[in-house]
Amino acid sequence: xxxxxxxxxxxxxxxxxxxxxxxxxxxxxxxxxxxxxxxxxxxxxxxxxxxxxxxxxxxxxxxxxxxxxxxxxxxxxxxxxxxxxxxxxxxxxxxxxxxxxxxxxxxxxxxxxxxxxxxxxxxxxxxxxxxxxxxxxxxxxxxxxxxxxxxxxxxxxxxxxxxxxxxxxxxxxxxxxxxxxxxxxxxxxxxxxxxxxxxxxxxxxxxxxxxxxxxxxxxxxxxxxxxxxxxxx
Numbered sequence: 001x002x003x004x005x006x007x008x009x010x011x012x013x014x015x016x017x018x019x020x021x022x023x024x025x026x027x028x029x030x031x032x033x034x035x036x037x038x039x040x041x042x043x044x045x046x047x048x049x050x051x052x053x054x055x056x057x058x059x060x061x062x063x064x065x066x067x068x069x070x071x072x073x074x075x076x077x078x079x080x081x082x083x084x085x086x087x088x089x090x091x092x093x094x095x096x097x098x099x100x101x102x103x104x105x106x107x108x109x110x111x112x113x114x115x116x117x118x119x120x121x122x123x124x125x126x127x128x129x130x131x132x133x134x135x136x137x138x139x140x141x142x143x144x145x146x147x148x149x150x151x152x153x154x155x156x157x158x159x160x161x162x163x164x165x166x167x168x169x170x171x172x173x174x175x176x177x178x179x180x181x182x183x184x185x186x187x188x189x190x191x192x193x194x195x196x197x198x199x200x201x202x203x204x205x206x207x208x209x210x211x212x213x214x215x216x217x218x219x220x221x222x223x224x225x226x227x228x229x230x231x232x233x
Contacts, residue, residue, distance in 0.1 A: 005122070006093075006100040007045045008086045009035055009066065011108040013054025017214045022052075022108040023060045027222060031212065032057065033064045034111035039104075040065060041115035044122060046100070050108075051089040069093070082107075082178070083193035090185060100185050102126075105194065107178030109212040112225060113204070121180045121202050131187040132199035135180040137206035139173045174201060177209040 011032055015021035023030040032050070039048045050061035050068050058068040070092060072085060086105050093100070104122065106113070113135075125133045145167065148156035180202070181194045191197065207224045210217065 003102060003126075004046050004100045005044060005102045005104065006090075007039045007042075007048045007104045007106055008089050009039070009048070009050045009061070009106050009108050010082050010085050010089075011050055011052045011054070011057050011061070012072070012085065013052060013057055018212075018218075020054075020056070021212070022057055024218075026111055026212075026218060027225060030060050030064070031111055032061060032066075032108040035106050035108050035113070036061065036064045036066045038113060038115050038118060039106060042118040043115075044119060045104070047098075049089060049093075051085055069096070081193060083181075083188075083195075087188055087192060090188070103183050103185050103188060105178075105181040105183075107211060110177065110179040110210065111212070111221060112208040112210055112228065113179040114208060117204050117208060118180055121182060121204075124202050125182045128200070130182075130198070130200050131184050132191075132194050132196045133180075133182040133202050134176050134194055134199055135178075135204050135209065136174045136176050136201040137204055137209040139175060140206055143167075143170075144173060145170045174203065176201065177204070178211045179204060179209050 009032065011022040018024055022032045026034065036048065039045060048066050050058065050066045051072050052058050052068065053072045058071065061068050072088060086103065090103060121133060121135060145160060147159040150156055183194050187196055207228060210221050210224060212218055212221055
C-alpha cells in the first residue's frame with residue numbers, strides 16, 4: 001500500500017502586524033501563492049490543502065490551485081498553536097472519509113522555501129523512519145551568542161553567558177523555521193504538536209528559511225529573493 005501524503009498550509013485570517021498577511025502582495029503574487037506553487041512543483045502530495053478560517057484567503061488559495069474543502073472550524077485565534085489548527089484539519093478530513101499517513105505543514109509566510117527543499121526534507125524523513133521533522137537554519141551573521149536583554153537602565157543581562165568567548169570558540173547554533181514541518185499523522189494525533197517525542201531538525205539555507213512576521217521581513221525576503229535569483233542565472 002502506498003504512503004498517502006498531504007500538504008497542509010495553515011493560513012488564518014486574523015493576523016495583526018500585517019493585516020491579511022497570508023495574501024499580502026509579495027513580488028507580484030499573494031504571499032500564500034509562493035507556498036502553494038512550491039508544493040505543486042514538489043509533485044509528492046496526494047492533496048494540497050489550505051487550512052483557513054477566512055473566505056478571502058480561501059478564494060485566493062483556490063485561484064492558485066490549492067484545495068480548501070472547508071473552512072477551519074476551530075484553532076484560528078491568536079493563542080492556538082499552528083500545530084493544533086493543522087491537526088484539526090486532518091481530523092476534519094477524516095470526518096469525510098479521508099486519511100493520510102504523513103502530513104507536511106508548510107507555513108504560508110515562508111515564500112522562498114522551494115520544491116527541492118520540500119522533496120529533500122521528505123526523503124530525509126522517510127529514510128530515517130522519523131516521527132517528526134522540523135526545518136531549521138544555522139545562525140550566521142545575526143548570531144545570538146552575545147544576546148542580551150536590557151533593563152530600564154539599559155544594563156544587559158547575558159542570556160547565554162558567552163560574552164568572554166571568541167566567535168571561533170562558540171558552538172554552532174540553530175533556529176527552527178516554519179518552512180517545512182513533517183509528521184507521521186498518528187504520532188501527531190498523540191503528541192498534538194510537531195515537537196513530539198524524538199523530533200529531529202533538518203537544516204536548510206537561512207536565505208530560503210525566512211519566515212515573514214512584519215513589513216521589514218518582507219523587505220528582507222524580497223532582497224534575498226533577488227540574491228537567490230542572481231545565483232541561479
